[in-house]
Structures are given as structure tokens and as C-alpha cells.
Amino acid sequence: MSPLLPKEVPAHATSSPFALWRHWWRRQTPRLQDAVAMLVPLAAVLLFLSAIVAAFWYLRAEELEREQESVRRDVEYAQQRLRLQLLERQEQLMRIARDASTREIDAAEFVSRSESLSSQYPVLQSVSWIDDRRRFLAVYSAPSVHPAQQHLVGDVLRPGEVETNYALARELRQPVFSQPAFGTDVPGVLQLHIPLFDQGLFAGVVLAEFSVDAILRYGIPPEVTARYAVSLLDGNGKLIAGNTVSPIEPTPHFLPWTKRVNEYEVPVSPVGNGLILRAQGYRTSQGLVGNGLFWLVMALSVLTSWILIGNWRHTRRRQAAQEALVAETNFRRAMENSMPTGMRVLDLEGRITYVNAAFCAMTGWSEQDLVGQSPPFPYWLEADREIMNERLEEELHGRSLPGGFQVRVKRKNGTVFNARLYVSPLIDAKGHQTGWMTSMTDITEPTRIREQLSASYERFTTVLEALDAAISVAPIGSEELLFANKLYRLWFGSNTVGHLSIVAQAGVPPATTHDDAMDEVDAFAGLPIDTLTGAQPANNEIFVADLGKWLEVRSRYLTWVDGRLAQMVIATDITPRRDAEDQSAQQADRAQAASRLITMGEMASSVAHELNQPLTAITNYCNGMVSRIRSQQIDEESLLSALEKTSRQAQRAGQIIQRIRTFVKRSEPNRTPSDVSTMVSEAVELAGIELRRRNVRLNHYVAARLPIVQVDPILIEQVLVNLLRNAAEAIDQAQRPSSRRSVELRVLPRMIDGNEAVEFSVQDTGAGLPPEVMERLYEAFFSTKPEGMGIGLNLCRTIVESHKGRMQAENIYNGPEIVGCRFSFWIPVLDSTRSLTSDEAKVPA
Incomplete structure (x- = not known):
């Protein structure tokens, strides 16, 4: 036996580290095993997360540096291009200004050359010739210029920033770009003042206005705008053109999952006179993980999974019963809370022993307020207390109506609603009655709708009965009269003879009859019902000899309430009008x-x-x-x-x-x-x-x-x-x-x-x-x-x-x-x- 090993360890247990670990684990107490089973997975997960954070932080920092360098290079390139284009437009305008100062061109030629230059370069919105007395001698404005920014010939330069730049150009004797001007209702513009000199004396300026949006649209290369959100800012950092990407940093910037906007700003000065060009990257990628970090992550993942599986096997038997009990309880509670019908349980003495969430929501009283209450209950109305006591006595003695009964219920806030109550005995598992179960349904809305429908029908009937036109409705293929108002019944009675007679005289094809015994197929199968019911009514004038009246007849098809296709006829007495027309025609002849x-x-x-x-x-x-x-x-x-x-x-x-x-x-x-x-x-x-x-x-x-x-x-x-x-x-x-x-x-x-x-x-x-x-x-x-x-x-x-x-x-x-x-x-x-x-x-x- 080796002197380095404990005496308790058998000789065969030294064959592998795994065997040593298993022998040690079996010798530990259950409490220690539970502690190890909980702490080891936690330590493994923390170690795994630490490795992931370190790896991604390193890769992210390196990638951000590369992206920042790319943004800086692209923005400086776009700035140089934008600056050169503005200088080129300045040179072209200076040539026009030079010709204007030497009187080689007049106002018409000035406008013509300005229009040619503006049509060639859309960034140029307007060009104006202003003399030394601040009056506009010639003005050209592009069609897209906002009316508030247009100048008229003969106008005088108004005090403000434009006049300040006018004076600055006169003092410096060189072209001056103004601060970009913009407002809430007008698009932003960039003004260029080019001084005019006649034999060394100041003779006015040529005022050119550039659209800031057009400068950004036509001056920035497409490959730059495709990769970045490009915008133009004024000297105070306020956005005047373009779009931006809002930075989102929910976590500290040093963490690998931080989302930051990669941006870079560069001034366009001296051409822009305070104009700043900014580009913001649309997104940043996480890059790829190296091989070493990859295997480290895999190893830690396997270790964590093995430990978690062991912990799960250790605790699954203990959690099974608990989960079953919780699931059963949650299921029953979910059923009770999801019911829209209010449920109330009374014991044999009439006390409330249970109410569900729907009952509490209807009445406004909480479960603590209602459980244990004896009559009179707080949701009873004072005026209905005697009636409710009688209903409760009938309920406790089993004499309640099978179809339920309607009552008025008072909410906690004092409002009242209509409800219908259904009562049934509550039987326990042993077959003994322990109380009474009452279900309550809010019928306020159905009651209101029923009352409105009744009132609407009454108004509809009153209007039709009072009309001075005969109205009748009859189904197609039947001699049944579905509806007839008072005037129709007065003229033709309560049958369809008058309806069919009017239809025949008016030239409308009458409803044909069909013998169902001869053919089981619907007589109107294939008829375009939508087209018939949507057709416009036609007017016809007929003379009814039985009545001695001229009638104006209007008819249309409609779908009746039972789904049948019906024909409605409206007949109006126009006898006085026809008599007046005949008399008028005779008077015209005379x-x-x-x-x-x-x-x-x-x-x-x-x-x-x-x-x-x-x-x-x-x-x-x-x-x-x-x-x-x-x-x-x-x-x-x-x-x-x-x-x-x-x-x-x-x-x-x-x-x-x-x-x-x-x-x-x-x-x-x-x-x-x-x-x-x-x-x-x-x-x-x-x-x-x-x-x-x-x-x-x-x-x-x-x-x-x-x-x-x-x-x-x-x-x-x-x-x-x-x-x-x-x-x-x-x-x-x-x-x-x-x-x-x-x-x-x-x-x-x-x-x-x-x-x-x-x-x-x-x-x-x-x-x-x-x-x-x-x-x-x-x-x-x-x-x-x-x-x-x-x-x-x-x-x-x-x-x-x-x-x-x-x-x-x-x-x-x-x-x-x-x-x-x-x-x-x-x-x-x-x-x-x-x-x-x-x-x-x-x-x-």
C-alpha cells in the first residue's frame, strides 16, 4: 500500500480518478451531497458565463476598433467630396457674379444662366442679384422652393441673419457661407453671399441658396449612405438634414452584448461655416469565435450539463408530487377565475361560504368582504330587501324556479345592474347536501338591447303606418303578403291581389309560382340574389281604374328576415300632380x-x-x-x-x-x-x-x-x-x-x-x-x-x-x-x- 493514500481507500480504488471521486461521494452525508449538487452547477454556470463574457468582450473591442476606423475613413472621404462640390458651385456662381458686376449680363441673362445652373445641379435652389441698396434686381427660384423662401424682384432685404451675412461679405470682400437656416415649416437652406465690385466699389452681392437636403442627397456617395445613417448638423449639434440612429445602451459599454452606435463627426468648414457631417453605423456584428475559446466553451457546457443532469435525477422524485399538486390547484383556480358567470355558495344557514372572481368583479365587493356575511347582503338594494328575503327563503327551502329569476344588484360604488340568478343544491362527495350554489349573469346589456329593439320596431311601424304611400312586401314565388302598411290595407285589403296587380301594370315581371312537388330543386337556384337586392329601384306611373287614381310605383328586390327573396312595392298617389301637368300643358297651348x-x-x-x-x-x-x-x-x-x-x-x-x-x-x-x-x-x-x-x-x-x-x-x-x-x-x-x-x-x-x-x-x-x-x-x-x-x-x-x-x-x-x-x-x-x-x-x- 502506498503511504500517500488514506488507509480507508481500498487498493482497487486507486485505478482511476473517477473511481476515487465515486468512492468519496458515497461516503458523504445526504446534506453535503445536496449542497454539492446545488453549488457545483452554480459554479460551473458562473465559470461558463465568465469565459463567454471575456471572449466576447475581447472580440467586440477589436471589432469596434476596426469599425470606428472604417467610419472615420468613409466620413472623411464623403466630407472631401462634399466640400469640393460646394467649392465647384461657388466657382461657377463667382463667374456669374463677375459678369454681373461688369454689366456683361442683364437681369434676364442672369436669370437664364441661374436657371441653367440650377437645372444642372439640383442642390442649387435659388440665385438672387442684390444691389448695394439691398434691393433684389433679379431672382430665380426653382419650382420646388417653398413659398415662404421665395423672393420677388423689387423686394428689399429684410433685417436678420441674411442681412448680417450680406454685411459680412461686403466687409471681407470675399464669398461668405452662412449658418444653415431652417424652420419647422420650411426646409433648411445654406446661403452663399458673393460680393460684387464695380471699379473697386461695392455693388451688391449674388445670393445663392443651397438645399441642405439636396446637398446631403447628391453630395454623399451612395456606398456611404448604404452603410451609414448620414446627417448634417449645425454648429450647435442640431439635426438639419438626414437621419440618425438613436444609441441604445441598456448595459455598461464594456460588456460584449452592449449595442452602441458607431459614429464619427467631421466639420465641413470653412465651406459650410459651421456645418458638421456625421455618419452612424446601422449595426455591428459579433464576429467569429476563435478555436481556443470555442473548445473552452464546449468543455464548460458539457460539464454544466452533466452536473445539472445529476442534480435533476436527484431531485425529480421529490418534485414530482409537488408539481402534480400545484398543477391541480392551478387548474381548478384557473377554471374558477376564467368563468364569466358569478358563482356564490351559501351554507344551509344562509351564510356566504364562497364567491369566485367573476362574482366579485360584478358586485365590486372583494372576497374578504363577502365570505361569512349573513343576510341582508351588502349588494342588496334597500328598496328590494323584502323581495330578496322572500327569494332567499325560497332558495333555502328548495322552492326556487328552474328557469331562474331576475333581480337588481347594487355594486359597491352605488350603481345598479340587472342580473339573472339560477339556484341548484351543492352536493359533496358523500352525497350529502352542504349548501346551495347560485350562478349570477349580468343581463344589463341584453335587456338594454331588447328594449332598444322594441322601441325601434315601434318607431319603424309608426312611421310606415303614417306614410302617404302604400307599401307592400311579398315573397317571390308565393302569394303570401309579408308586410302591408295602413294605406295599402285601406286601398287593397290584406291580400296580395293589389300587390300583384300593381306589379303587372307597372311592367315589372310578377313573381312566378313554383310547384315543389314537381321538382325538389330550388326554383330560384342560380339567381344573382346580391345583384337583385342591390338593384336601383325603377319608377313607373300607372292608372288604377278601381281606385280612380294615378300611382307612381317603385319596386326593388330584398332579402327578407327569413332568408327568402322578396319584392317590395311602394305606390304613391300622384293624381293631383298628373292633373296639374295636363292642365299646365293645356294652358301652354292656349x-x-x-x-x-x-x-x-x-x-x-x-x-x-x-x-x-x-x-x-x-x-x-x-x-x-x-x-x-x-x-x-x-x-x-x-x-x-x-x-x-x-x-x-x-x-x-x-x-x-x-x-x-x-x-x-x-x-x-x-x-x-x-x-x-x-x-x-x-x-x-x-x-x-x-x-x-x-x-x-x-x-x-x-x-x-x-x-x-x-x-x-x-x-x-x-x-x-x-x-x-x-x-x-x-x-x-x-x-x-x-x-x-x-x-x-x-x-x-x-x-x-x-x-x-x-x-x-x-x-x-x-x-x-x-x-x-x-x-x-x-x-x-x-x-x-x-x-x-x-x-x-x-x-x-x-x-x-x-x-x-x-x-x-x-x-x-x-x-x-x-x-x-x-x-x-x-x-x-x-x-x-x-x-x-x-x-x-x-x-x-
């Missing part, structure tokens, strides 16, 4: 006839004068022939010639009378294909009598090959005659000399909204129309004539609009002077193959 009679009445003297000429000629011819026959001084040929002349004069008088009779005759509108030239010539013939009486010349021009129009020629002639007479009266009232007493009638083709039309225009040389008259020109019974009735122009516009045309009036100006007025209207050329509808054939009232 007004047209009256207008023509009034027109011919006013033209009576002129017509008499016109008829006097042919009648006088006839009398003279007849007297001459009688005298020559008596004296036997006429031959047969002379007699025939005189008779022919007499016949022509009689025909002329007859044509005048026939034309007047046709014009005045009252007849229904008759639209026929009409020739425009014929209508114009007949209207000119009628109106020419009045024009000649007033000594007014008429010049008319009708374009050749005008299309045939579908109109009532008498009505169009009435419009033309009225306009020509009004023109003659306007000239007469203006007392124009003979050289200016003329009316011009022009008929030309034109295109209106892509459609072919014929335009009629009547232009006079009168005094025109005042603005207040122009606004009321077509108003019924409004007239500027002392003896006028005010229906002429109103009827003219009505006739034109009944032919789908438009009418307008305008004054003719010669400078500021009104030299006449022009009335014009156009009639569309309708397709001769298309028949006119009944609405188009009527002249609206």
Missing part, C-alpha cells in the same frame, strides 16, 4: 295661340297697309278695263294682260291672308321633317310687314344645303317672327339713324356637343339689354315694354327647349359701348329614321 293672336293684333295696321296695295291695284285694273271697254278702245290681248295682272294681285292678297290665318290658327303641335329655308322665308314675309312699317332693313343669310329638321314649322316661325319684331322695336326705341336701322338674320349649321344642329341668330343695332334685365329676360310676365305682357320670350324659350334646343341672348360691344343685341337659338338635327316619343312631341308648360 298661351301659344294667344301669343300669336297678340302678335297679329300688334301687326294689324301693318297688315292692313300691306293688303291695301294689292286691293288698290285690283280696283285700278278693273276700273281701267271698264272704261276702255265702254269706249271700245281695248283689244283682246290688252284685256287678257290686264286680267292676268288683276289675278296676280288677288292671289297676292289671298296669300297674305292665308299666311296670317295659318300663323294665328290654333292647332296641336305637329313635328314633321321641315325645310329650314322655307320656314325662314315665311317668317321673313310675316315679319317684313312690321320691319317696313318701322323703316328697318332686314339682311338675312341662310346657308346652303342645310339638313332637314324634325320640328313644328309654325312654332319655329313664331319664334323667328317674335325675335325679328323685338329687334325692330329695340331699334325704334333706341332712335337709331337710317344708316344704322338694320336687322341681321343668319342661319348656319354647327356642332353642339358632338351633335349636328342648325343655329338661328337675330342681331339688331339697338341699345342692348341692361344686366338686371338680362337676369330676368325669360321670366314669365316680365317685360321692358310699357304695353308688353311678358310672355313672348318665355314662350320662345319654351318652344325651343321643347325641340331639345337652347336659347341665349348677348350684347354686342364696340369697345365699352353697346352697339346691339343678338338672340340666338339652335335646334338639333334628329335622325329622320327615329320616331319622336310622346314627351318630345309635347311643348312643356
Whole structure:
């Protein structure tokens, strides 16, 4: 036996260190084994963490140093590039300033060169030429410049930082960059003041403004902006352009898991005059772990795992029962707390022995406040105490209702809510009753919704019953009447006969019936229900002989409450409106006839004068022939010639009378294909009598090959005659000399909204129309004539609009002077193959 080993150790135990460790462990007490089992894993974990922290701290420090060097190099490169670009823009602007100071360019050329320079370099926002009196002589601003930053020619430089830099450039006699200016509403700018000298004397400055955002966008290389968050700061460190990365350091910076922002700042001076360029790295990586540290971590991990497994095997039997008990308790507690229904347990004496969390949440009282309480309970209302006592007695004696009962419950804060209580006996595991279990549900919201639905239904029914329209709803494929309001029941009764009759007369396809015994497939399978229920209602007007009423019918499809497709029909009594429309149409016809009679009445003297000429000629011819026959001084040929002349004069008088009779005759509108030239010539013939009486010349021009129009020629002639007479009266009232007493009638083709039309225009040389008259020109019974009735122009516009045309009036100006007025209207050329509808054939009232 070796003298170095203890005597208790057997000789075979010295074969390996593991055997020695096992022998030593078995000789230790359980308390010591538990302590070792707890301390060794802890020591191993701490050692593992220490090694990890040391390794990562070393690698992190080395990596941060490399990243910092990379940031510094990239930022200095970007700063040099940005500075060179600004100096280059300065040189280009100095050339423009030199040409401006020597008067080689004027303001227009200055603006042109500034615009060319700004379009070539987007960083340049505006260039201004300011003289020695601080006035802007020429200004160019890019379209993107904010309105608050724009200058106008003639403005004077306002006091402030710009004026300070202006004075500084004058004193230093060299270009000066200003501090970057920015505000909350306007983008930041960097100003450059280049002094101008004329023969050694200060002559102003050239003010150039650079966009700070554009300097950062176009001046920084893309490879730098891709790797860093680049920003520009002013002299106080305030951000004026770009973006930043906020540093996040939840732990001390010397730990390996610290997240720090790798950044570097460098001034752009002297070009930027206080401008600072800063770059911040977006992220930093952890790098790779060396082989030595890797194996160290692996060894410590294996050791920790082995020790933890041994500790787990040692304590698992002891923890199994505890975990099962905790799991069962937590499960039951979770079930109780997750129930939305309040639970209360009463013992056989009526005391509260248990309440769950939901019951406490409903009432606002805690479990300590309620458990052990005897009636009256704190959540009872004072007014309901007698009722609650009766309910409690019924509950304790087993006489509670199976469907529960509704009560009012008072919360701890004094508010009241409605609840429904259900009571059942509480039986223990041995089958003995130990109390009563009561479940409570808050029914405040369902009660409120039920009351609102009831009130809403009552309001809905009241409104529908009071409507002056008959409303009915019937399902498709059935003769059942789903709904009918009071007016429908008054008109048609309580069946679907009236509903189906209205649908049939209105032209809506009625609901077809279907025999389910013949086919088990749904009769409406495949119908686009969404399209039907979303369709827009159509209006139809029908006459119901049984009622003696005109009804306006509107129908639509909808999905009924039970899912069936139904048809709703709304019928409104429009009998008074139809009667008024018929009466209005009759009055319009009478007004047209009256207008023509009034027109011919006013033209009576002129017509008499016109008829006097042919009648006088006839009398003279007849007297001459009688005298020559008596004296036997006429031959047969002379007699025939005189008779022919007499016949022509009689025909002329007859044509005048026939034309007047046709014009005045009252007849229904008759639209026929009409020739425009014929209508114009007949209207000119009628109106020419009045024009000649007033000594007014008429010049008319009708374009050749005008299309045939579908109109009532008498009505169009009435419009033309009225306009020509009004023109003659306007000239007469203006007392124009003979050289200016003329009316011009022009008929030309034109295109209106892509459609072919014929335009009629009547232009006079009168005094025109005042603005207040122009606004009321077509108003019924409004007239500027002392003896006028005010229906002429109103009827003219009505006739034109009944032919789908438009009418307008305008004054003719010669400078500021009104030299006449022009009335014009156009009639569309309708397709001769298309028949006119009944609405188009009527002249609206």
C-alpha cells in the first residue's frame, strides 16, 4: 500500500480518478451531497458565463476598433467630396457674379444662366442679384422652393441673419457661407453671399441658396449612405438634414452584448461655416469565435450539463408530487377565475361560504368582504330587501324556479345592474347536501338591447303606418303578403291581389309560382340574389281604374328576415300632380295661340297697309278695263294682260291672308321633317310687314344645303317672327339713324356637343339689354315694354327647349359701348329614321 493514500481507500480504488471521486461521494452525508449538487452547477454556470463574457468582450473591442476606423475613413472621404462640390458651385456662381458686376449680363441673362445652373445641379435652389441698396434686381427660384423662401424682384432685404451675412461679405470682400437656416415649416437652406465690385466699389452681392437636403442627397456617395445613417448638423449639434440612429445602451459599454452606435463627426468648414457631417453605423456584428475559446466553451457546457443532469435525477422524485399538486390547484383556480358567470355558495344557514372572481368583479365587493356575511347582503338594494328575503327563503327551502329569476344588484360604488340568478343544491362527495350554489349573469346589456329593439320596431311601424304611400312586401314565388302598411290595407285589403296587380301594370315581371312537388330543386337556384337586392329601384306611373287614381310605383328586390327573396312595392298617389301637368300643358297651348293672336293684333295696321296695295291695284285694273271697254278702245290681248295682272294681285292678297290665318290658327303641335329655308322665308314675309312699317332693313343669310329638321314649322316661325319684331322695336326705341336701322338674320349649321344642329341668330343695332334685365329676360310676365305682357320670350324659350334646343341672348360691344343685341337659338338635327316619343312631341308648360 502506498503511504500517500488514506488507509480507508481500498487498493482497487486507486485505478482511476473517477473511481476515487465515486468512492468519496458515497461516503458523504445526504446534506453535503445536496449542497454539492446545488453549488457545483452554480459554479460551473458562473465559470461558463465568465469565459463567454471575456471572449466576447475581447472580440467586440477589436471589432469596434476596426469599425470606428472604417467610419472615420468613409466620413472623411464623403466630407472631401462634399466640400469640393460646394467649392465647384461657388466657382461657377463667382463667374456669374463677375459678369454681373461688369454689366456683361442683364437681369434676364442672369436669370437664364441661374436657371441653367440650377437645372444642372439640383442642390442649387435659388440665385438672387442684390444691389448695394439691398434691393433684389433679379431672382430665380426653382419650382420646388417653398413659398415662404421665395423672393420677388423689387423686394428689399429684410433685417436678420441674411442681412448680417450680406454685411459680412461686403466687409471681407470675399464669398461668405452662412449658418444653415431652417424652420419647422420650411426646409433648411445654406446661403452663399458673393460680393460684387464695380471699379473697386461695392455693388451688391449674388445670393445663392443651397438645399441642405439636396446637398446631403447628391453630395454623399451612395456606398456611404448604404452603410451609414448620414446627417448634417449645425454648429450647435442640431439635426438639419438626414437621419440618425438613436444609441441604445441598456448595459455598461464594456460588456460584449452592449449595442452602441458607431459614429464619427467631421466639420465641413470653412465651406459650410459651421456645418458638421456625421455618419452612424446601422449595426455591428459579433464576429467569429476563435478555436481556443470555442473548445473552452464546449468543455464548460458539457460539464454544466452533466452536473445539472445529476442534480435533476436527484431531485425529480421529490418534485414530482409537488408539481402534480400545484398543477391541480392551478387548474381548478384557473377554471374558477376564467368563468364569466358569478358563482356564490351559501351554507344551509344562509351564510356566504364562497364567491369566485367573476362574482366579485360584478358586485365590486372583494372576497374578504363577502365570505361569512349573513343576510341582508351588502349588494342588496334597500328598496328590494323584502323581495330578496322572500327569494332567499325560497332558495333555502328548495322552492326556487328552474328557469331562474331576475333581480337588481347594487355594486359597491352605488350603481345598479340587472342580473339573472339560477339556484341548484351543492352536493359533496358523500352525497350529502352542504349548501346551495347560485350562478349570477349580468343581463344589463341584453335587456338594454331588447328594449332598444322594441322601441325601434315601434318607431319603424309608426312611421310606415303614417306614410302617404302604400307599401307592400311579398315573397317571390308565393302569394303570401309579408308586410302591408295602413294605406295599402285601406286601398287593397290584406291580400296580395293589389300587390300583384300593381306589379303587372307597372311592367315589372310578377313573381312566378313554383310547384315543389314537381321538382325538389330550388326554383330560384342560380339567381344573382346580391345583384337583385342591390338593384336601383325603377319608377313607373300607372292608372288604377278601381281606385280612380294615378300611382307612381317603385319596386326593388330584398332579402327578407327569413332568408327568402322578396319584392317590395311602394305606390304613391300622384293624381293631383298628373292633373296639374295636363292642365299646365293645356294652358301652354292656349298661351301659344294667344301669343300669336297678340302678335297679329300688334301687326294689324301693318297688315292692313300691306293688303291695301294689292286691293288698290285690283280696283285700278278693273276700273281701267271698264272704261276702255265702254269706249271700245281695248283689244283682246290688252284685256287678257290686264286680267292676268288683276289675278296676280288677288292671289297676292289671298296669300297674305292665308299666311296670317295659318300663323294665328290654333292647332296641336305637329313635328314633321321641315325645310329650314322655307320656314325662314315665311317668317321673313310675316315679319317684313312690321320691319317696313318701322323703316328697318332686314339682311338675312341662310346657308346652303342645310339638313332637314324634325320640328313644328309654325312654332319655329313664331319664334323667328317674335325675335325679328323685338329687334325692330329695340331699334325704334333706341332712335337709331337710317344708316344704322338694320336687322341681321343668319342661319348656319354647327356642332353642339358632338351633335349636328342648325343655329338661328337675330342681331339688331339697338341699345342692348341692361344686366338686371338680362337676369330676368325669360321670366314669365316680365317685360321692358310699357304695353308688353311678358310672355313672348318665355314662350320662345319654351318652344325651343321643347325641340331639345337652347336659347341665349348677348350684347354686342364696340369697345365699352353697346352697339346691339343678338338672340340666338339652335335646334338639333334628329335622325329622320327615329320616331319622336310622346314627351318630345309635347311643348312643356
